[in-house]
Amino acid sequence: MSEELRSDQTEDLTEVLSEARVEGLVDDLVDGRGLHVRDVVVRFGGLVAVDGVSLDVPVGRAIGLIGPNGAGKTTTFNACSGLNRPTSGRVELFGTDVSHASAAARARLGMGRTFQRMELYDRLTVRQNVAMGLEARLVGKRRLLGSIIATAGERREVAEATDRALERCGITRLAENRAGVLPSGQRRLVELARALAGGFELLLLDEPSSGLDPSETAGFAAVLHSVVEEDGCGILLVEHDMSLVRAVCEYTYVLDFGKLIAQGPTSEVLESDLVRAAYLGEEEVA
Amino acid sequence: MSDFLPFVFIGLTSGSVYGLAGTGLVLTYKTSGIFNFSHGTVAALMAYAFYDLNTLHHWPWPVALAVCLLVLCPLVGLLLERIARRLADAPVAMKIVATVGLLVGVQQLIIVRYGAALIQTETFLPTNAYRILGVNVGANQFIVMAIALAGMIGLTIFLRTPTGLRMRAVVDQPDLLALTGSSPVRIRRQAWMIGTVFAGISGILLAPTVGLDATVLTLLVIYALGGAAIGMFTSIPLTYAGGLTVGILCSLATKYVASVSWLSGLPSSLPFIILFAVLVFAPSKWLADFTVDRKAKVVESRHLPRAVKIAGGLALAVLLFRLPDLVSTRLPVYTSGLAYVLIFLSLALLIGTSGQVSLAALAFAAVGAAASARLATDVGLPWLFAVLLGSFIAVPVGALLAIPAIRRSGLYLALATFGFAVLLERLVFGTSLMFGASSAALTAPRPSFASGDNAYFFVVLAFVVASIVLVTLVHRSRLGRLLRAMADSPTALITSGTSVTAIKVIVFCISAFLAGLGGALLSPVTGSASAGTFNAFVSLTLVVILVVATAFTGGSEVLGSILAAAALMVLPSYSGDGAATDYQPVFFGLMAVLVAMSAAGMRAPNWLVGPALRARKRPDRSPLSARVASRPQPEGAA
Numbered sequence: 017m018s019e020e021l022r023s024d025q026t027e028d029l030t031e032v033l034s035e036a037r038v039e040g041l042v043d044d045l046v047d048g049r050g051l052h053v054r055d056v057v058v059r060f061g062g063l064v065a066v067d068g069v070s071l072d073v074p075v076g077r078a079i080g081l082i083g084p085n086g087a088g089k090t091t092t093f094n095a096c097s098g099l100n101r102p103t104s105g106r107v108e109l110f111g112t113d114v115s116h117a118s119a120a121a122r123a124r125l126g127m128g129r130t131f132q133r134m135e136l137y138d139r140l141t142v143r144q145n146v147a148m149g150l151e152a153r154l155v156g157k158r159r160l161l162g163s164i165i166a167t168a169g170e171r172r173e174v175a176e177a178t179d180r181a182l183e184r185c186g187i188t189r190l191a192e193n194r195a196g197v198l199p200s201g202q203r204r205l206v207e208l209a210r211a212l213a214g215g216f217e218l219l220l221l222d223e224p225s226s227g228l229d230p231s232e233t234a235g236f237a238a239v240l241h242s243v244v245e246e247d248g249c250g251i252l253l254v255e256h257d258m259s260l261v262r263a264v265c266e267y268t269y270v271l272d273f274g275k276l277i278a279q280g281p282t283s284e285v286l287e288s289d290l291v292r293a294a295y296l297g298e299e300e301v302a
Numbered sequence: 303m304s305d306f307l308p309f310v311f312i313g314l315t316s317g318s319v320y321g322l323a324g325t326g327l328v329l330t331y332k333t334s335g336i337f338n339f340s341h342g343t344v345a346a347l348m349a350y351a352f353y354d355l356n357t358l359h360h361w362p363w364p365v366a367l368a369v370c371l372l373v374l375c376p377l378v379g380l381l382l383e384r385i386a387r388r389l390a391d392a393p394v395a396m397k398i399v400a401t402v403g404l405l406v407g408v409q410q411l412i413i414v415r416y417g418a419a420l421i422q423t424e425t426f427l428p429t430n431a432y433r434i435l436g437v438n439v440g441a442n443q444f445i446v447m448a449i450a451l452a453g454m455i456g457l458t459i460f461l462r463t464p465t466g467l468r469m470r471a472v473v474d475q476p477d478l479l480a481l482t483g484s485s486p487v488r489i490r491r492q493a494w495m496i497g498t499v500f501a502g503i504s505g506i507l508l509a510p511t512v513g514l515d516a517t518v519l520t521l522l523v524i525y526a527l528g529g530a531a532i533g534m535f536t537s538i539p540l541t542y543a544g545g546l547t548v549g550i551l552c553s554l555a556t557k558y559v560a561s562v563s564w565l566s567g568l569p570s571s572l573p574f575i576i577l578f579a580v581l582v583f584a585p586s587k588w589l590a591d592f593t594v595d596r597k598a599k600v601v602e603s604r605h606l607p608r609a610v611k612i613a614g615g616l617a618l619a620v621l622l623f624r625l626p627d628l629v630s631t632r633l634p635v636y637t638s639g640l641a642y643v644l645i646f647l648s649l650a651l652l653i654g655t656s657g658q659v660s661l662a663a664l665a666f667a668a669v670g671a672a673a674s675a676r677l678a679t680d681v682g683l684p685w686l687f688a689v690l691l692g693s694f695i696a697v698p699v700g701a702l703l704a705i706p707a708i709r710r711s712g713l714y715l716a717l718a719t720f721g722f723a724v725l726l727e728r729l730v731f732g733t734s735l736m737f738g739a740s741s742a743a744l745t746a747p748r749p750s751f752a753s754g755d756n757a758y759f760f761v762v763l764a765f766v767v768a769s770i771v772l773v774t775l776v777h778r779s780r781l782g783r784l785l786r787a788m789a790d791s792p793t794a795l796i797t798s799g800t801s802v803t804a805i806k807v808i809v810f811c812i813s814a815f816l817a818g819l820g821g822a823l824l825s826p827v828t829g830s831a832s833a834g835t836f837n838a839f840v841s842l843t844l845v846v847i848l849v850v851a852t853a854f855t856g857g858s859e860v861l862g863s864i865l866a867a868a869a870l871m872v873l874p875s876y877s878g879d880g881a882a883t884d885y886q887p888v889f890f891g892l893m894a895v896l897v898a899m900s901a902a903g904m905r906a907p908n909w910l911v912g913p914a915l916r917a918r919k920r921p922d923r924s925p926l927s928a929r930v931a932s933r934p935q936p937e938g939a940a
Contacts, residue, residue: 097797123799135794137787138597148787151780152798163804164781196597214798 041077041267041281048074049110050250051096051127051218056105058091058274065091067274068105075217075250078240080265080282082255088274089254090132093220096252097129098122110217124156128216130207132223132254138196142187142206145195147178149214174213181213184239200227208236212243218250219243225257237263262286307437309553315443316511317529317549318450319504320573321542324526325454326500328533328541333472333493335592336386336397337713340404342523343412344378344498345505346516350412352506353423353514363426371502379498383491388899391596394712395659396849400898402661403846405520407891409839412516414884420518425510446507453500454542461538469493517839524724525552527717528573531580534588548573567728574728578721581714582706589714597790622763626756632875633755637827639871640762644820646848646863647773648813653845654852654859655782656809657789658707659716662723663817663844668836669696669726670818672736675746675831685749693818699726700814704807711792723838731833743832746825762823769816770860776812777859785809843887844870846894853897 046052051073058066066088073079081089094100096107098119107115114122128149137145151174155163166174182188185205190198195206204224211219221240225233237260243249244264255261261268261282268285270278278291285291327341338344348370355366385404389397427442460466471479472489479486504526505519512518525548532544555569581589606614626633649663674692677683683691706718731737737744752761776782787795788802795802825831847870852862869890874883 099793099797118801119796120799120801123797129797131793135791135797137790137794139786139790140783144783148783148795149798151783152787152795152800155780155784156799156801160804160808163784163800163808164779166780210794210798 044074044077045072045267048072048077050074050077051252052108053092053096054106054108056092056095056102056107058088058095058100059103065274066095066102069271069274069276071252071269071276071279073218073250073252076244076248077267078244078251078253078265080253080255080261080268080285081271082258082261082268082285083271083277087271089271090222091274092271093129093222093252093254096122097127097220120156123214123216124153126215126217127220128211128214128218129220130204130211130222130224132226134200134203134207136195136203136206136210138194140195141192142195142198142209143178143182143191145206146181146191146209146213147174149181149210149212150174150177153214177213177215181209184212184242185209186235201229201232204228204232204236208239212239216249218252220252220254222254223256224253225255225260233257233260234263236260240264258286306554306557307435309557310550311434311437311439311443313550313553314546315446315549316508316525316553317546318447319508319545320522320525320529320548321545322450322453322500322507323504323522324529324533324541324545325457325538326497326504327523327526328530328535328538329457329469329493329500330382330386330497331535332592333469334383334386334390334490335594336389336401337592337717338382338386338404338497339398339401339523340408340520341497341501341526342505342520343405343408343516344382345501345508345522346412346514346519347378347408347505348375348502349505349509349514349519350416350516353421353509354416356426357423367426367506370506371499375499375502376495379495380491382498383487383494385895385899386490386494387487390594392898393596393657394594395653395657396898398659398713398716399845399849400895402842403849403891403894403898405891406839406843406846407888407895409516409520410884410887410891414888416514416516418516421514423510423514442510449503449507450542450545453503454538457496457500458538465489465492520839524577524721525549525573528576531577531584534580534584535592548576551576567732571725571728574721574724578706578718578725581710581718581721586709589710591713626759633759634827635872635875637755637759637762638824639867640759640766641820641824641827642867642871643766643863644769644823645817645844646851646866647769647860648816648820649844649848650852650859650863651773651776651785651809651816652813653848654862655777655789656785656806657711658806658809659712659719659845660703660810660813661716661720661841661845662703662726662838664821664836664838664841665723665726666696666700666814666817667821667824668731668736668833669699669814669821671746671821671825671831671836672731672744673818674822675744675825678747679745685747689819689822692822693815696814696818696821697811700810700812701807703814704810707806707810708803720838720842723841727833727836727838731836737831737833743830744825746829746831748826748829758826762827765819765823769819773816773860781805781808843890846887847890850890850893850897 053069053071055068055070056066057064057068069088069092071079071081071092081092083089091100095102098114098117098121102115105115106113109122109125109127112125114125137148140148151166154166154170154174179188182191185208187202187205187209190202190206195203198206204227208221208224211221225236228236240251240253241264244251251264253261253265265282268279268282269276270285270291278285278288280288323341323345327338330341331337351374352366352370355361355369356363361369385400389400392400425442427445429440429442431438431440432444433439461470468479468484468489469492472486479489504522508519508522526545528548529544529546530541532547533539533541552569552572555572559565559568625636629636645663645667648666649660652658652660670693673695674689677692678685678688681688703719703722706722707715710718732739748758749761752758776785784795784800784805788805792802821831821836824835844866848862848866851866851869852859855861855865869886874880874886877883
């Protein structure tokens with residue numbers, strides 16, 4: 017990974033990004049292959065947590081989703097990944113309507129995710145955790161026997177994907193540790209590596225940088241860049257760390273009280289007075 | 303109509319007690335997130351204490367009652383709150399194990415102190431009868447109904463007072479509550495004291511009707527549970543109404559089935575049927591789950607040096623081969639112990655590896671035992687086929703239990719498995735499908751090639767070795783990883799593309815097969831298979847023994863199963879006067895509480911492994927974490 021990815025240089029990088037790639041982005045958003053969410057409403061009893069949200073995440077693009085605490089970001093994520101069912105609205109993944117599909121089925125179609133409160137298999141080693149990203153996808157596609165034993169071909173495929181994901185996230189040296197004993201910064205990386213090993217075309221990342229120190233965050237940004245640029249993956253990033261959003265995301269949606277209040281190229285959104293004043297606070301953006 | 307009315311009044315009376323017990327249970331569950339399986343045992347304890355003071359020591363009943371409800375109950379409540387507080391950070395399986403341990407331990411303490419025989423007691427309430435709608439109703443019945451109603455209304459009103467509101471707030475936001483100056487601990491303490499007093503009243507009121515019997519009174523919690531299930535484990539008035547419903551239904555069922563012999567198990571099974579039905583069929587959003595699941599603390603596993611392992615294995619092999627000569631007439635005890643190793647292995651696979659708490663281990667063993675005995679004797683199959691086929695018959699039963707496991711997890715799964723075990727015992731054990739209606743046991747033959755004690759010991763040993771190999775293979779296979787992954791984070795597994803349904807069905811089937819095999823091999827030790835061996839309550843004891851034994855062996859499920867079987871079967875045979883048999887459940891029940899409180903899952907808590915090992919376990923001393931600490935950032939950042 018290159019020198020210029022240090023956190024103090026991320027600003028420059030963002031400008032290059034937005035100039036070079038924002039053109040054509042809007043067409044990509046609506047027409048591109050990927051995740052398309054339309055008018056999704058999620059109600060918990062009387063509470064409307066997500067109110068008519070529409071957003072697009074095409075492959076090969078990094079999209080941000082920001083907003084204050086309680087804005088409905090994680091609920092939107094859960095509606096996308098199938099952990100909760102929207103009261104109304106439509107979720108379309110790679111051209112298939114998955115509004116009523118299970119979370120596992122959506123993952124098998126090629127959408128992976130991470131969690132704000134990291135969901136790791138604590139008793140498994142880091143390597144086993146990461147391998148499970150692909151293994152779980154393979155198991156889901158196979159019959160009963162597939163959940164008991166792995167074929168030789170699968171084993172090779174899983175081992176290669178695991179090694180590569182460990183390498184990319186820089187946690188190869190932790191491979192034989194149990195995930196449960198690691199500090200939270202490293203656990204974030206394990207979770208990311210697991211999602212990468214899964215070979216998903218779309219990744220939903222829920223506050224991946226919380227618990228990371230600035231240098232870890234910069235490294236994280238570098239990994240996300242390569243995922244988008246080299247693998248052509250689509251990323252939807254929920255994040256409180258605006259420097260990471262700025263460094264990674266080309267386009268950003270802003271949620272508040274369950275509604276989208278702004279969207280546009282990231283730099284414009286983050287500069288917008290409305291967003292600054294009302295939802296982010298001066299310090300965080302600065 | 304007049305035929306039913308007496309039964310309705312009887313049902314209303316007993317239902318009132320269930321309702322009262324249920325509300326106490328729901329109150330403590332809601333405020334602390336700890337579901338007290340031993341609620342009924344506490345009720346039994348108070349009923350016995352009252353009997354002790356009032357009948358044995360001739361204290362006037364108001365004094366005895368006051369001592370029980372105003373002194374003993376609050377004290378027990380305080381103790382329970384302390385335990386519950388220490389359980390707050392434990393994984394849900396350990397929360398269940400802790401109160402199941404209390405149930406097992408305290409129930410056995412009562413039996414040791416007062417004997418297992420039923421003691422009939424007179425009611426201390428006035429019994430003069432009044433004629434209502436043409437039915438004689440005793441004053442005592444009215445008093446019981448009035449007390450329960452008053453208790454429920456009082457509690458409902460109390461929960462609307464400022465203190466009560468704090469009690470409700472403690473469920474959602476204990477930290478926020480603490481900020482407003484109310485101590486969550488004090489509020490939970492009050493809730494536990496009230497809950498325990500309710501349990502005490504129900505025990506004391508119920509004892510004159512059903513008699514003093516620790517097991518029957520402990521089951522009160524299940525009757526109350528039927529009611530609590532109707533109240534979806536949250537609403538106090540609904541729980542009370544549920545208790546009344548259960549009481550009336552049971553009473554009416556008693557009238558109906560009096561003439562139908564094969565349904566004789568139905569009335570006492572009704573609460574379990576209600577419980578099981580609610581747990582299996584109710585929509586998830588109706589069943590509020592107050593159990594907070596925390597992950598067990600994970601420590602790097604300590605591996606014994608290979609040389610030690612090999613030497614230990616060889617020593618064990620030599621010992622086992624010489625065992626028949628060493629222990630001579632005690633050998634059948636060891637053979638039974640080996641059969642129990644299989645049952646414990648099946649349980650460890652569910653609870654330890656997969657995180658699915660099953661309280662129905664012996665139900666599968668019973669199916670295996672009955673099926674193989676019938677296949678060998680009635681059908682005349684060769685022994686080996688009978689045993690294997692009999693064990694396979696347990697597999698669909700295991701798949702059946704996977705249905706609640708698919709819909710529920712944690713506490714509600716544990717409750718459903720216990721309900722299932724009791725239902726099987728009451729409704730099926732006594733039919734010709736299994737052990738038959740007569741009290742005579744089924745004949746369980748040994749194989750013709752190994753009819754002697756020595757030879758049969760080695761036959762069972764061969765099965766145990768094969769099963770240990772099977773379990774080890776499962777642990778090392780993809781299935782083992784999937785099972786541990788499912789236990790640690792089902793959400794992550796689902797969002798990675800695997801549905802956990804198939805995995806749950808597979809593990810319940812394997813577990814049922816192993817337990818069935820254990821049962822099938824156990825019966826031929828004595829030559830007979832009978833329902834008594836597979837009592838649903840003994841399944842609870844097995845769970846606590848397994849958890850304690852596994853903690854002692856540092857989290858190894860195979861070693862833990864072996865140790866558990868030794869502790870269950872072999873050790874008691876060496877105590878001459880039976881004291882070990884008496885106190886064994888007490889010891890393991892209370893040890894299970896301690897192990898669960900250590901929040902370490904099924905691993906050895908620190909105080910158990912000793913300071914020497916503790917020092918080595920500290921992550922900051924390991925060379926690896928030192929390296930990690932010096933290079934915290936990923937390579938991409940440098």
